[in-house]
Amino acid sequence: MSASVQTLEAMERPPVTMASRFEGELLEVSMGPQHPSTHGVFRMNVALDGEIVRKLKPVFGYLHRNHEKIGENTSYLGSMPYTDRLDYFCSMTNNWAYALSVEKLAGIEVPERAEFLRLILAELTRLQNHASLLGFLLSDMGAWGTPLMYAFREREKILDLFESLSGSRMMCDYMRFGGCRVDADDEWLARAKQIVDRFPKFLDEFEDLILGNEIVIGRTQNVGKLSAELAINAGITGPMLRACGVNYDIRKVDGYGFYPRFKFRIPLGEHGDTYDRLMMRALEMRESVEILKQAFPQIAPGPIVNPKVKVRAFRPPVGEAYGRIEGPKGELGFYLISDGTPNPYRYRVRPPSFINLTLLEDLCLGHTVADVMVILGSIDIVMGEVDR
Amino acid sequence: MIGTGILKGMAVTARNFVGSYFEKDRLTTVQYPEERSPLPENYRNFPFLIYDDNDPHAGLRCVACKICEKECPPQCIYIVKSDDKKPDYMGKPQFYPKVFDIDISVCMSCQICVEVCPFEAIKMDKEFELSQRERFDHLLLRKEQLSKSNGYYHKIHPVEAEAVDTNLADAAAAAEAKKKAAAEAAVKAAAAKAAAAATA
Numbered sequence: 001m002s003a004s005v006q007t008l009e010a011m012e013r014p015p016v017t018m019a020s021r022f023e024g025e026l027l028e029v030s031m032g033p034q035h036p037s038t039h040g041v042f043r044m045n046v047a048l049d050g051e052i053v054r055k056l057k058p059v060f061g062y063l064h065r066n067h068e069k070i071g072e073n074t075s076y077l078g079s080m081p082y083t084d085r086l087d088y089f090c091s092m093t094n095n096w097a098y099a100l101s102v103e104k105l106a107g108i109e110v111p112e113r114a115e116f117l118r119l120i121l122a123e124l125t126r127l128q129n130h131a132s133l134l135g136f137l138l139s140d141m142g143a144w145g146t147p148l149m150y151a152f153r154e155r156e157k158i159l160d161l162f163e164s165l166s167g168s169r170m171m172c173d174y175m176r177f178g179g180c181r182v183d184a185d186d187e188w189l190a191r192a193k194q195i196v197d198r199f200p201k202f203l204d205e206f207e208d209l210i211l212g213n214e215i216v217i218g219r220t221q222n223v224g225k226l227s228a229e230l231a232i233n234a235g236i237t238g239p240m241l242r243a244c245g246v247n248y249d250i251r252k253v254d255g256y257g258f259y260p261r262f263k264f265r266i267p268l269g270e271h272g273d274t275y276d277r278l279m280m281r282a283l284e285m286r287e288s289v290e291i292l293k294q295a296f297p298q299i300a301p302g303p304i305v306n307p308k309v310k311v312r313a314f315r316p317p318v319g320e321a322y323g324r325i326e327g328p329k330g331e332l333g334f335y336l337i338s339d340g341t342p343n344p345y346r347y348r349v350r351p352p353s354f355i356n357l358t359l360l361e362d363l364c365l366g367h368t369v370a371d372v373m374v375i376l377g378s379i380d381i382v383m384g385e386v387d388r
Numbered sequence: 389m390i391g392t393g394i395l396k397g398m399a400v401t402a403r404n405f406v407g408s409y410f411e412k413d414r415l416t417t418v419q420y421p422e423e424r425s426p427l428p429e430n431y432r433n434f435p436f437l438i439y440d441d442n443d444p445h446a447g448l449r450c451v452a453c454k455i456c457e458k459e460c461p462p463q464c465i466y467i468v469k470s471d472d473k474k475p476d477y478m479g480k481p482q483f484y485p486k487v488f489d490i491d492i493s494v495c496m497s498c499q500i501c502v503e504v505c506p507f508e509a510i511k512m513d514k515e516f517e518l519s520q521r522e523r524f525d526h527l528l529l530r531k532e533q534l535s536k537s538n539g540y541y542h543k544i545h546p547v548e549a550e551a552v553d554t555n556l557a558d559a560a561a562a563a564e565a566k567k568k569a570a571a572e573a574a575v576k577a578a579a580a581k582a583a584a585a586a587t588a
Binding site (some may be wrong): 166181182205210217311 | 396401403428429459499
């Protein structure tokens with residue numbers, strides 16, 4: 001790692017609690033739903049004592065569109081394009097999680113090349129999600145524009161790859177039960193390899209830009225501390241849990257796909273504060289680049305979809321299955337109950353952003369209003385997934 | 389020392405600013421209406437119907453089987469089957485859609501209609517500049533607006549269209565061969581019957 005973690009003992013930091021200006025009165029402020037830094041239509045009712053947050057009530061549901069009920073009324077395949085719209089930054093991983101649970105339900109094998117393609121696309125998704133998250137987080141802190149534009153420049157290259165493979169930048173709808181929809185040609189793989197090879201250069205630059213910056217450190221260290229115990233009890237997953245020092249990554253725990261064949265490390269945090277969460281993303285991108293570098297030489301020609309799976313009138317046997325993957329935001333799972341008809345009897349999504357958001361009040365109490373935005377940004381939410 | 393991190397970051401910004409004049413990699417913006425980046429072969433937007441040759445009615449490949457209408461996840465396709473039949477590309481009489489509407493304000497470009505179509509009749513268009521002044525009627529595309537020629541399909545998806553044409557030609561040839569074989573078999577059977585009758 002190139003950026004060193006500095007402590008700011010030399011810097012005087014203001015005391016966390018200030019004397020209340022309004023004796024015994026709290027000021028209630030409604031933040032959102034159209035506040036630019038709430039990452040979508042999300043509202044918080046904050047009770048303030050001067051600048052200090054004393055109570056916080058998240059209000060969501062503005063983007064609710066009945067995803068789970070729609071899933072029960074469309075065919076299994078028909079839900080696949082809807083999963084793109086859950087977390088619209090990472091449609092590839094959403095597709096994979098859903099395909100994985102249907103494959104578990106119906107006992108479908110996936111050809112080798114399709115597994116490699118899925119893994120490559122999932123790691124590319126992780127790269128672009130984390131890059132844009134870092135940009136958004138800096139934007140929330142007031143570094144308006146510049147880091148976000150640098151991050152988006154990298155992200156756009158990866159989205160161009162998705163577009164040339166699947167036909168759409170964000171709503172990829174790429175995976176199918178038992179494989180993938182379109183095959184990647186050698187030219188695409190060479191292009192992807194080139195982008196991945198150049199990615200560490202962007203990471204070095206980005207870490208120089210932000211991670212040593214005193215303002216970033218001052219705004220993030222010791223802000224929004226989360227203890228490992230509380231995180232585990234609340235069911236937090238993903239980089240937010242690992243920032244507290246808990247070694248839990250479903251790529252290692254479940255070993256789905258071809259992840260057991262790859263050598264990669266799981267970065268772990270120590271303090272569980274916003275700075276650790278930010279660093280976690282930067283370090284995970286480096287590990288994703290390592291995985292991708294191992295994947296490109298291994299991919300061999302072959303079929304990309306299991307020919308036994310019917311496109312029309314697909315009926316899995318009676319039963320239930322829960323498939324989960326390590327999405328860029330945490331554990332993304334789909335729980336399906338089949339009663340033998342073409343539609344699932346129950347279709348349940350376990351969205352990582354929604355469950356990670358439940359701890360917002362615990363993280364924000366005692367901090368200033370400006371810190372609430374930074375903490376919210378570091379949780380990494382997408383309202384499409386929170387409200388479903 | 390306090391301040392070095394900020395200076396380091398500013399050096400990065402300066403490098404990007406100066407670099408944007410020299411390195412193509414650092415200046416990726418495309419000035420859209422004047423300058424356009426090429427669309428990839430696989431790009432998809434909204435579906436359209438294909439007709440062969442130059443006649444949008446006689447050449448229309450759609451046989452109004454309504455599979456796409458049934459499988460469409462947001463239910464944006466509306467089809468009414470015709471009363472009479474017209475010959476398809478193999479010369480077989482088939483129904484055709486009297487009404488074929490796609491509400492592209494509902495369509496979510498998922499390509500499932502293309503995947504389930506057994507007749508290669510519906511494909512994805514690349515037209516994306518579709519803004520309209522009116523809210524409802526103008527985004528409901530009728531059969532006349534949806535029907536586009538096979539030549540247009542070749543223009544927007546050259547590789548895919550070539551493969552589709554080969555498949556269709558193979559299917560037509562196979563059907564022709566089957567017909568011929570059936571005719572020959574019928575002639576043979578008739579001859580055998582006649583021979584059997586003669587011996588009896």
